[in-house]
Amino acid sequence: MKNLYLGGFAALCLSAGAVAYANQPVFSPRSDTYEQLKLFGDVLAIVQQNYVVKVDSKKLITSALQGMLTSLDPHSNYLSDDSYTDLNEKTRGSYGGIGLEVTSEDGAVKVVTPMDETPAMKAGMESGDYITAIDGTSILGLPLNEAVSKMKGEAGTKLTITVVRTGKDEPFDLTLTREVITVKSVRVRMEGEYGYLRIASFSQNTANDARxxxxxxxxxxxxxxxxxxxxxxxxxxxxxxxxxxxDLFLNGGEIVSQRGREANDIIRYQAKKGDMLKGMPLVVLTNPGSASAAEIVAGALQDHKRASIVGLTTFGKGSVQSVIDLGHNNAVKLTTARYYTPSGRSIQKTGIEPDLEVAQSKEQAKYIATSALQYTEAAYANALDSDEGKTRRSTHAVQEVPPDDFDTKTGDFTLTRGLDVLKYGGDVKMAIAHPRGAKLADADLVKKDPTRFAGKDKVAPASGTLVEGAKPTGATSSSSSSAAPK
Structure with a gap:
């Protein structure tokens, strides 16, 4: 089964999956599975006959299928009509909405990331925000596809969303105007003597558009x-x-491999010869919103020592989902493999760590230094393990933060440091030895918890790092039982 889509938190594989399913052997009447299915039928019948109000059997069965699959891991799910349509919209076409990647977590809608140049991005929505109400009506416990449908609508119409954000004591409302959301995945410009290529997502023509x-x-x-x-x-x-x-930046070698349940279930993807930059220095910027397919690119370029990674550790979604079309606009999205970087690293839960760790603001650095509830793949209770026994780095002091005189509202400190690496010919060690950023003052943190940094080893002063503590959306994100654009 060939996996074609590895979204932030989903992977599209339109295949003859329904036929394969239909050809599976029928469960033996003596099997435990048969008995459990009989039990399911008995419970369904009891609910239909005795529940206090009349029930929709189709809705009950859909919920049961969704519950069965989401119990496996955050990214497996049953896709009914609207969910399947949303997934397909994500990779092609446009729609009226506010431009968010969202997922479901414990009955709440959680923001994976706002899309570039959309109402959500302009309004200041952030990764990790929770949306609890739309136009004053609670959406807690609402199926994700229904919540997404409420956020979509005709371009030009308004909606008000209620947002809960870590670090803010009270929920707050944002009123946004829907627009036609057309995902433009590639943008380029010059930054002085250096080129800048922004890839917002990996949609149908991204590689060619980038080239x-x-x-x-x-x-x-x-x-x-x-x-x-x-x-x-x-x-x-x-x-x-x-x-x-x-492949645009490599001269050959493996880019990524995906490995399934069986030892021989391995697919390897190789680069062709021809680095279009001809060895020119390359820097990749990442943050916790970089997931899945984005992590494949970052991991491949890092392993081949073709690029230095600047920014923050990525989301850590290293599992592959196949979407098996069941017909009638229904599908099963099932985790079928993990993916690995060329050196054999599983990114699942751990992410890609940068060569130069840079926070975009002091507030972001403080969050990473103090919050145990960071929004990453490792935060999901039923996330697939890394297959290597590795754990994500715990809360810690970020290597560099913007100095006091850096205007974080108008400037981009991560990009600034990325350009510094290029000015040193791509030598990240030189950039680390000449930090432009400040060290995060830990006085306040120590006042709150005098033992926080006790017994921890200091790192080289040249790195701009204070101390190390212990540390949480294709590829793939996003991140979550399902992700959908809206």
Missing amino acids: VALEELMTKNPNMKGLVLDLRNNPGGLLEQSVGVA
Whole structure:
């Protein structure tokens, strides 16, 4: 079964899965599974006959299927009509909405990431926000597809969402105007002598769009000295497109492998010869919103020592989902494999750690240093393990934060440090040895907990790091029982 879509928190594999399912042997009447299915039928009949109000049997069975699959891991799910349509919209077409990647967590709608240049991004929505109400009506406990449907609508219409955000004592309302959301995954520009390539997601034409955009940029700027590849808040997308993007910058070798339940169930994806930058220095920017397919690209370029990673550790979604079409616009989204970087690393739960760790603001750095509830794959109670026994780095002091005189509202400190690495010819060690950022003052943290840093080893002062403590959306994100655009 070929996996074509590895979204932030889903993977599309339109296949003859329904036929394969139909050809499975019938359960023996003596089997435990048969007895459990009989039990399910008995309970359904009791509910139909005795519940206090008349019930919709189709809705009950849909909920049962969703519950069965989401019990496996956060990304397996049953996709009924609307959910399947949402998943397909994510990779093609446009729709009226506010531009969010969302997922479901404990009955609440959680923001994976706002999409670039959308009402949600402009309104200041952040990864990890919870949406608890729409137009004053609670959506707690509502199925994700129904909540998403309420956020979609005709372009030009308004809606008010109630947001709960970590660090804020009270919920707050945001009023947004829906727009036609057309995902533009590739943008380029020059930053002085260096190129800048932003990839917001991996949709159907991303690899080719990136190649064409870079060719045009390099033609107009023949003296370009390096490139920043910005994958921040990229929740993932099509596996083949992430492979294609990584291939643009490699001269061969493995890009990623996916490995299923059986030892021989391995698929490897190889790069062709031809680095379009011809060895020019390359920096990749990441943050916890970089998931899935974005992690495939970052991991491949890091393992091949083709690029330095600057920013924050990625989300850590290293599982592969296959979407098996059941017909009648229904499907099963099932985790079928893990993916591994060229060196054999499983990114599941752990993520890709940067070569130069940079926080975008002091507030973000404090959150990473103090919050045990960071929104990553490792935060899910039923997340698939990493298959290597590895754990995600715990709360810790970030290597560099913006200095006091840096305006974080108008400036981009992570990009600034990425450009610094390029100015040193791609040598991240030189950039670490010459930190532009400040050290996060730990006085306040120590006042709150004098033992917090006790007994911890200091790191080299040149790195700009204070101390190390202990530490939580394709590829794949996003992140969650399901992810959907809205």
